[in-house]
Structures are given as structure tokens and as C-alpha cells.
Amino acid sequence: xxxxxxxxxxxxxxxxxxxxxxxxxxxxxxxxxxxxxxxxxxxxxxxxxxxxxxxxxxxxxxxxxxxxxxxxxxxxxxxxxxxxxxxxxxxxxxxxxxxxxxxxxxxxxxxxxxxxxxxxxxxxxxxxxxxxxxxxxxxxxxxxxxxxxxxxxxxxxxxxxxxxxxxxxxxxxxxxxxxxxxxxxxxxxxxxxxxxxxxxxxxxxxxxxxxxxxxxxxxxxxxxxxxxxxxxxxxxxxxxxxxxxxxxxxxxxxxxxxxxxxxxxxxxxxxxxxxxxxxxxxxxxxxxxxxxxxxxxxxxxxxxxxxxxxxxxxxxxxxxxxxxxxxxxxxxxxxxxxxxxxxxxxxxxxxxxxxxxxxxxxxxxxxxxxxxxxxxxxxxxxxxxxxxxxxxxxxxxxxxxxxxxxxxxxxxxxxxxxxxxxxxxxxxxxxxxxxxxxxxxxxxxxxxxxxxxxxxxxxxxxxxxxxxxxxxxxxxxxxxxxxxxxxxxxxxxxxxxxxxxxxxxxxxxxxxxxxxxxxxxxxxxxxxxxxxxxxxxxxxxxxxxxxxxxxxxxxxxxxxxxxxxxxxxxxxxxxxxxxxxxxxxxxxxxxxxxxxxxxxxxxxxxxxxxxxxxxxxxxxxxxxxxxxxxxxxxxxxxxxxxxxxxxxxxxxxxxxxxxxxxxxxxxxxxxxxxxxxxxxxxxxxxxxxxxxxxxxx
Amino acid sequence: xxxxxxxxxxxxxxxxxxxxxxxxxxxxxxxxxxxxxxxxxxxxxxxxxxxxxxxxxxxxxxxxxxxxxxxxxxxxxxxxxxxxxxxxxxxxxxxxxxxxxxxxxxxxxxxxxxxxxxxxxxxxxxxxxxxxxxxxxxxxxxxxxxxxxxxxxxxxxxxxxxxxxxxxxxxxxxxxxx
Numbered sequence: 001x002x003x004x005x006x007x008x009x010x011x012x013x014x015x016x017x018x019x020x021x022x023x024x025x026x027x028x029x030x031x032x033x034x035x036x037x038x039x040x041x042x043x044x045x046x047x048x049x050x051x052x053x054x055x056x057x058x059x060x061x062x063x064x065x066x067x068x069x070x071x072x073x074x075x076x077x078x079x080x081x082x083x084x085x086x087x088x089x090x091x092x093x094x095x096x097x098x099x100x101x102x103x104x105x106x107x108x109x110x111x112x113x114x115x116x117x118x119x120x121x122x123x124x125x126x127x128x129x130x131x132x133x134x135x136x137x138x139x140x141x142x143x144x145x146x147x148x149x150x151x152x153x154x155x156x157x158x159x160x161x162x163x164x165x166x167x168x169x170x171x172x173x174x175x176x177x178x179x180x181x182x183x184x185x186x187x188x189x190x191x192x193x194x195x196x197x198x199x200x201x202x203x204x205x206x207x208x209x210x211x212x213x214x215x216x217x218x219x220x221x222x223x224x225x226x227x228x229x230x231x232x233x234x235x236x237x238x239x240x241x242x243x244x245x246x247x248x249x250x251x252x253x254x255x256x257x258x259x260x261x262x263x264x265x266x267x268x269x270x271x272x273x274x275x276x277x278x279x280x281x282x283x284x285x286x287x288x289x290x291x292x293x294x295x296x297x298x299x300x301x302x303x304x305x306x307x308x309x310x311x312x313x314x315x316x317x318x319x320x321x322x323x324x325x326x327x328x329x330x331x332x333x334x335x336x337x338x339x340x341x342x343x344x345x346x347x348x349x350x351x352x353x354x355x356x357x358x359x360x361x362x363x364x365x366x367x368x369x370x371x372x373x374x375x376x377x378x379x380x381x382x383x384x385x386x387x388x389x390x391x392x393x394x395x396x397x398x399x400x401x402x403x404x405x406x407x408x409x410x411x412x413x414x415x416x417x418x419x420x421x422x423x424x425x426x427x428x429x430x431x432x433x434x435x436x437x438x439x440x441x442x443x444x445x446x447x448x449x450x451x452x453x454x455x456x457x458x459x460x461x462x463x464x465x466x467x468x469x470x471x472x473x474x475x476x477x478x479x480x481x482x483x484x485x486x487x488x489x490x491x492x493x494x495x496x497x498x499x500x501x502x503x504x505x506x507x508x509x510x511x512x513x514x515x516x517x518x519x520x521x522x523x524x525x526x527x528x529x530x531x532x533x534x535x536x537x538x539x540x541x542x543x544x545x546x547x548x549x550x551x552x553x554x555x556x557x558x559x560x561x562x563x564x565x566x567x568x569x570x571x572x573x574x575x576x577x578x579x580x581x582x583x584x585x586x587x588x589x590x591x592x593x594x595x596x597x598x599x600x601x602x603x604x605x606x607x608x609x610x611x612x613x614x615x616x617x618x619x620x621x622x623x624x625x626x627x628x629x630x631x632x633x634x635x636x637x638x639x640x641x642x643x644x645x646x647x648x649x650x651x652x653x654x655x656x657x658x659x660x661x662x663x664x665x666x667x668x669x670x671x672x673x674x675x676x677x678x679x680x681x682x683x684x685x686x687x688x689x690x691x692x693x694x695x696x697x
Numbered sequence: 698x699x700x701x702x703x704x705x706x707x708x709x710x711x712x713x714x715x716x717x718x719x720x721x722x723x724x725x726x727x728x729x730x731x732x733x734x735x736x737x738x739x740x741x742x743x744x745x746x747x748x749x750x751x752x753x754x755x756x757x758x759x760x761x762x763x764x765x766x767x768x769x770x771x772x773x774x775x776x777x778x779x780x781x782x783x784x785x786x787x788x789x790x791x792x793x794x795x796x797x798x799x800x801x802x803x804x805x806x807x808x809x810x811x812x813x814x815x816x817x818x819x820x821x822x823x824x825x826x827x828x829x830x831x832x833x834x835x836x837x838x839x840x841x842x843x844x845x846x847x848x849x850x851x852x853x854x855x856x857x858x859x860x861x862x863x864x865x866x867x868x869x870x871x872x873x874x875x
Contacts, residue, residue, distance in 0.1 A: 064791070065791070094791075095791070096788075127783075128783045128784060128785035128786075129785055129786050129788070130785070131785070131788045145790070145792075148788060151785040151788070153782075153783075154782075154783055180788070182786075182788055183786060247828050248828055249826060249827045249828055300827045300828075301815050301816065301818075301822055301827060302815070302822075303822050303823070303827065303857040303858050304858050305815045305816065305822070305858065306815070307815055308813060308814065308815035308816065308817050309817065309818075344787070354813060354817070355810070357810065358813060358815065359810035359811050359812060359813060360810070360811035360812070360813045361811075362804075362807055362811050381803075382803060382806070383801075383803045383804065384803060384804040384805065384806060384807055385801075385803075385804060386811045389817070396792075396793065397789060397790060397792065398789050398790070398791075398792065398793070399789075400793075409817050409818060409819065410817065410819065420793065420795065422800075425800075426802075426803050427800035427801065427802065427803075428800065428801040429795050429798045429799070429800045429801065430798065430801075454792060463819075464818060464819030464820075464832075464833075465819045465833060465834065466834060467819065467832055467833075467834045467835065467836050467837075468836075468837060469836070469837065479792055479793050480790070480792045480793070481792070481793065482792075482793065482794055482795070482796060483793075483794075483795050483796060483797070483798065484792075484793050484795075529836070530832070530836040531819045531820075531830065531832050531836075532820075532830045532832075533832070533836070533849050534836070581849065581850065582820070582829060582830035582831065582832065582849060582851070583829060583849055583850035583851050583852075584825065584826060584828045584829040584830075585850065615784060616784070616785070616787065617784055617785035617787075617788075618784075666788075667784075667785040667786065667787050667788045668787040668788055668789055669787055670787070670789070
């Protein structure tokens with residue numbers, strides 16, 4: 001009998017099988033929290049393939065300096081496969097060693113600008129002197145150093161370190177990286193990985209009109225009770241406004257010296273008894289968050305020209321906890337318009353200014369933080385050089401000071417107008433390339449975000465003596481270069497003058513304020529065209545990733561020329577104070593700027609921070625309420641006269657585990673001098689959190 | 698067989714379906730991931746660090762945290778064993794060596810003061826109060842200095858010193874009032 005062969009599955013059965021398969025697939029794809037492995041972008045990540053010389057394909061021995069060391073492909077207990085890399089440094093007096101991915105088109109992983117990557121490595125190390133170091137291929141410059149990500153803690157067992165890179169800079173097409181060992185010890189590595197961690201940001205919507213792209217200013221409905229000539233953001237988020245006599249000779253004669261502490265949260269002010277005329281002093285936060293004030297105004301100039309301004313030798317410490325000044329020992333010389341830079345060890349170096357007799361102060365004045373006193377002349381290294389008034393002395397990653405050429409009053413210093421000062425070696429070496437160095441009076445210099453990039457931007461300037469139209473010059477310098485020189489930057493955007501008159505193409509501004517923001521951009525605002533005259537209404541956003549200005553930011557309705565300052569508040573807004581035109585008036589209004597990022601959506605929340613005491617070279621855990629793009633520490637400003645050489649944005653490379661993030665703090669105190677910092681995270685919508693305060697020590 | 702009844706075959710398929718869903722769930726939980734998987738992106742990052750969670754006190758800093766360039770100590774042999782919790786020395790790059798640039802040595806200790814002229818602020822203090830600032834040099838293109846001063850809010854400008862800029866043509870001690 002012929003029997004019809006029955007199918008294994010009936011039609012209905014096949015449909016049901018299909019339903020089960022589809023349901024399973026849907027479940028796999030729809031359930032969040034787990035995803036498929038992304039491509040490891042590295043070639044020979046496990047070091048398993050060896051070249052003819054016995055070294056892994058696509059890897060090279062790298063490093064520099066004087067050391068006794070060996071590179072070995074070890075087969076003893078690798079993490080995976082049969083090979084691991086073993087670098088042993090027996091002795092080292094300088095430099096470092098690392099196994100590095102080959103810098104060639106075939107081996108170096110390709111990357112996309114703006115993307116972030118999770119890089120990871122399994123390792124063992126007997127020394128903590130290790131760091132994950134990145135290099136990038138710039139389409140214009142070739143291979144250049146990019147950044148350091150994280151220190152690896154010692155471990156006898158295999159351990160994995162994963163860090164998310166910052167967004168890849170513009171003009172970058174490839175990167176390479178490796179683990180640097182720079183101390184005596186043994187480092188083993190294996191099973192490297194690098195995957196693209198970038199996900200398109202969710203759509204943003206903004207209903208704030210022009211504020212969506214330009215931000216918005218608000219003039220406070222109350223005035224400052226003091227002339228805010230000196231402004232210091234305190235470790236508790238309040239703002240110290242120091243006037244002293246406030247450029248008011250009548251107040252000086254009467255001995256009326258003023259200080260107020262402003263609380264941005266409440267809009268209230270607290271008066272602080274002021275022990276001396278701190279007008280024209282220098283100031284910087286110490287490692288413990290107190291503020292060191294140095295010098296001030298001993299006398300105003302005589303009308304007959306018999307003497308000029310005279311500087312005080314007095315020095316005080318303001319304590320935000322007690323809201324009081326305490327006197328410390330005198331400086332070795334009078335200091336009217338001195339610089340103040342905190343060093344990696346917490347000490348402070350002050351240069352320049354005018355002495356008690358109106359002459360230029362040529363002493364290097366050194367505050368020893370361990371002894372809480374100013375050293376005497378003979379105790380500090382002396383170069384006997386005059387550095388001018390409020391010279392911008394920016395701490396470099398190796399502890400030297402970069403004099404950017406930004407200064408106050410008149411011409412720049414002789415020579416190239418910029419230099420590197422090595423306090424330890426007591427040498428000064430010129431730096432070239434700064435344009436019109438004699439017209440950079442009351443320009444502003446900032447160490448661009450992130451501090452790890454070691455680049456400085458100098459913006460605008462004029463000259464109160466020759467009194468030309470202030471300029472639009474910006475100059476950039478990369479202090480990572482072997483022989484750094486300034487390069488021309490993009491011109492400042494033009495704005496309008498009083499009455500809405502457009503500036504000419506040649507007109508820029510002095511008295512400019514430049515403020516580092518938590519999204520990594522620099523907001524520049526305020527300024528004037530001439531000596532204490534002719535405010536310029538212009539504001540823009542400088543993007544260090546592209547070295548371009550985004551023009552057309554909202555402008556402060558209040559003129560901000562001489563004796564004006566702008567600074568970042570912990571909530572991500574920018575506060576602006578002061579204006580002291582030549583007619584002798586002073587604008588007491590306070591204005592606050594909300595950048596565009598505050599109109600782009602909800603703010604990420606820092607839910608917890610594993611302690612507010614952060615040690616160098618460690619990772620600190622935070623929890624957040626959603627995905628974040630980046631994290632940073634921003635040193636609170638201490639600014640006057642367009643000068644705050646301590647302002648800096650320190651990138652915190654992230655180790656990401658869902659909403660728990662490990663933030664990797666540099667091991668180098670010169671990149672983040674000890675002190676209290678504002679910790680920000682930025683969400684995928686580009687919106688920064690409100691800062692939390694942490695102390696780096 | 699009534700409409701509410703389940704045939705053995707239908708029951709078998711139901712069991713098979715449930716088993717498939719269960720298998721998918723088990724796979725989701727047990728599938729390769731964690732340390733060997735790629736990140737899920739910023740929206741749902743996966744665990745990426747086998748050391749996670751970090752120890753409570755990561756790398757407690759020693760009492761003396763060096764702030765000098767490294768290596769600051771003479772060559773030393775490799776330590777025999779790991780030192781858990783040891784802090785890293787500062788990692789300092791060898792940037793900006795300025796090869797070939799001749800450093801300026803310290804100047805000799807000065808025997809005279811460094812002169813700075815009294816009107817360092819660019820103001821002509823022959824006029825007005827000390828806090829006022831009549832420009833020592835007016836901006837380029839200023840044809841009428843009195844008009845410029847008036848436009849910039851200067852009123853009843855007293856000649857405090859000498860009439861250097863000839864602004865007091867009537868000699869009454871008040872600039873720009875004629």
C-alpha cells in the first residue's frame with residue numbers, strides 16, 4: 001500500500017516552531033542590559049602571533065630614557081592563550097618603557113573623532129608606577145601623544161583594567177596605546193581589548209528659543225555690596241568678593257576696606273572684616289581650601305607723579321569655615337598686582353608686582369605650605385627678574401611655570417614676551433610665537449581643557465599706554481612639543497560697541513574673561529576696546545577639540561571692562577561682576593549666564609561619591625542616575641584683572657560599570673595641584689551635573 | 698472536545714514554547730559577557746572591570762606624597778613582591794625640553810630698584826581724582842578730547858596737577874568747561 005509520506009512537522013507545527021523562534025529572538029533582542037560583543041578593534045590583542053624576531057606582530061618595544069630593562073614574551077601562566085608580555089625594569093633613572101601597538105596603518109586601530117572607546121588590558125604588576133598611555137594619529141601632525149588614562153594598581157594575580165577614553169579629538173584617524181612602566185618592577189600584560197563605546201545621544205529638544213544655542217544672561221535683582229575686584233570661588237560654593245578700598249581713594253583714606261561672601265544659592269551676602277587694603281592683592285586657594293591673599297595696596301599714586309602705586313607686604317589667609325582672615329608672616333617684598341600660582345606640592349609662587357616704594361618687585365616669593373609661611377629672600381631661589389604686573393604663570397605638568405605673556409598694564413616683557421620659568425633650576429627660557437606681545441595687556445590666558453593636553457590659549461589684549469584698539473588675536477601653544485611655540489589661533493569674533501555699533505574687522509577686546517566649562521569648552525565674555533573705556537558686547541564659546549570659536553553667544557547686558565571678572569559657579573552657570581570705567585564709577589550689578597547646555601534637558605545626577613578625599617593615581621567610585629559621557633575636576637577660580645593662572649579642567653578617564661563609574665585621577669600633582677575641586681559629570685545629552693566638591697591630596 | 702480543552706499536542710507545543718522562552722532567558726543570564734563582552738554603549742554599559750567593585754580604600758596614599766618629577770630616586774632593584782595598595786609615583790612626561798634654547802641664568806642680586814613709572818596704569822593723574830583715568834594717550838581717531846571725555850561720563854574734571862594735555866583752555870582749574 002502506498003502510504004503518503006507524512007512530513008516531520010505539519011504546517012501548523014511549523015508555524016508554532018516559527019512562533020517560538022521569533023518569540024525567543026524578540027526576547028533576546030528586546031531585553032536591555034546585555035548586548036552582543038562588539039568588535040575588538042585591536043590586531044593580535046592576545047599577543048599570540050609572533051613575528052620573525054619573536055615579538056608579537058603589531059607590537060613594538062617602546063620607551064625612552066635611562067633604564068635597565070627587558071622585554072619578554074612569556075609563556076608562563078599567561079592570562080589567555082600561550083603568550084603574555086613581560087616588561088621588567090631593574091633600574092631606572094629617567095624615562096619609561098612600554099609595549100606599544102605599532103604606529104602604522106595596518107596595526108593601529110582606526111577611530112572616529114568624537115567617539116569614545118573602552119580600552120582594557122589584563123595585567124599583573126609589582127609596581128604602581130604604571131599608566132595606560134595613548135597616542136593618536138593626527139592627519140596634519142602625524143603621531144602625537146594624546147593622554148594618559150589610568151594608573152594600574154599592583155597585583156600579583158591577573159587583573160583587568162578598563163577605561164573609557166575621552167572623545168577622540170578632531171583630525172584623528174588612528175590611535176595606539178600601551179601600558180607604561182616608569183618604576184622598577186615587573187609588568188605583565190595580556191589580552192588587550194578596545195571597543196567603540198559610543199552610542200548616539202538620545203534626541204534633545206529645547207524650547208528655550210535663542211537660549212538653546214546662545215545661552216542666556218540674567219542680571220540679579222540686587223547689587224553687590226562691595227566692588228567685586230577680586231573673586232574667589234570657595235570650597236563650599238560661596239564666592240569671596242574682595243574690594244579692599246576698591247579703587248576708591250576716599251575709602252583708602254578712611255581705612256574702609258571691604259570683603260563680602262556671596263552665596264549663590266540664597267542670593268545673600270555676608271560682610272567680612274577686612275584687615276588691610278587688599279585691593280590689588282594676589283590670591284590662590286591652598287590645599288585645604290583656605291585662600292592665601294598676598295600683598296595689596298599700600299598707597300595710591302600721587303597726583304604730582306612723585307610716586308606711583310605702592311604694594312603691601314602683608315599676607316593673610318581667609319578661612320571659609322570661620323569666615324575670617326588670619327595674618328601670616330609678611331612677604332619679603334611689597335606686592336601690588338602679584339601673580340599667585342599653586343604648585344604640585346601645594347606651595348605657592350608669587351612673581352612680579354610693585355613694591356613698597358613703587359618699584360618693580362624682582363623677588364621670587366615662595367609660600368611654604370608645610371610651614372604655612374613665606375620664605376625669606378635667601379630661602380627661595382632668586383632669578384631677580386621683573387615679571388611685570390599680574391603675570392600669567394601657569395603650572396606645567398613637570399612643575400615648571402609657563403609665562404604666557406598675558407599681563408596687566410602696558411607692554412609685555414622684553415624679548416619674545418613669553419617664557420618658561422624653572423624655579424628648581426632657576427632658569428628662564430624664552431618661548432616664541434606670541435603675536436603683538438606689547439598689545440596683550442589684559443588679555444587672558446587659560447590652560448585649555450583638559451589639563452592633560454597641556455595647551456594654552458591667550459585671548460585678545462590691548463595696551464593702556466599706547467591705547468590702540470584692542471585686538472582680536474588669539475594664540476595657541478602646545479606645551480607637549482619638544483620646542484613649544486605659539487601658533488596663531490582663530491580671531492576673536494567681533495561684537496558691538498555702545499549703542500549697538502558693530503565693531504570693525506580689526507577691533508577686538510581687552511579685559512576679556514575666559515571661563516572653563518564642565519563640557520570642556522571655554523566661554524569668553526566681557527571686555528573693552530580701550531583703556532577703561534568702550535565696552536565690547538561679544539561672547540563666544542571656544543572649542544578646544546576643534547580650535548574654533550562658536551560665535552554669537554548671548555552677551556552680558558552689563559558692561560564688563562576694567563576690574564571685571566567672570567567665573568564658573570558649581571551649578572554650571574557663569575557669574576560676572578565689576579566694571580570700573582575711567583570716569584571713576586563702578587558698576588555693582590551681578591549678572592549670571594546660563595550656557596546653552598542648561599537648556600538641553602535633564603541634568604545627570606551624581607548619586608554618590610566614594611569619599612571626598614581623593615589621592616593621586618587612584619580610582620574613585622561614583623554612582624550616577626544614567627549614562628554619562630565624561631567627568632572632570634575643575635579648580636574653582638580665583639580671578640582678578642583677567643588673570644587666573646590656576647584655572648584648570650582635569651579630565652577623569654572613566655571605568656564604566658553601568659551607573660557605577662570609576663574615575664581615574666592622574667598620578668601627577670602638577671596636573672591637578674592639591675586642593676578642593678568641583679567634580680562634574682556630563683550626560684549623553686551634553687548637560688553637566690551640578691558639581692560635588694572633592695579634595696585632591 | 699470542547700473549546701476550553703487542551704489537546705495533548707497543543708499542550709506539547711505550549712511546553713516547547715515555554716521551554717524556548719526559558720532557554721532564552723537562561724541564555725541571557727549565562728551568555729558570554731562580562732569581561733569578555735563588548736560594552737553596550739553609553740546607555741547601558743556593561744561591567745568592564747574584573748576588579749569591580751573597587752576596594753573600599755583604593756591605594757591609600759602614603760603620608761608623604763611626592764610632588765616632584767619622577768623618577769626622583771636613584772636606580773633601585775625591582776621589588777621582590779607586589780605591594781598591594783602602594784601609591785603610584787607621579788607620572789611626568791618629558792615635554793617641552795626646548796633643545797637648543799639657551800636658558801637665561803639668574804641675574805645678579807640687584808643694587809638698584811627696578812624703576813616703574815608712576816602712571817603705570819596709563820592714566821593722566823593730572824586730571825580728576827586718583828580713581829579717575831583720563832587716558833595718557835587718547836584712542837586713535839579722537840579728534841576732540843573734551844568731547845570724548847564728556848561722552849565717557851567725565852564731569853567737572855579738575856586739573857589736579859599740570860595741564861599736560863591743554864584741556865583747560867580758560868585756565869580756571871577745570872578741564873573742558875569752556
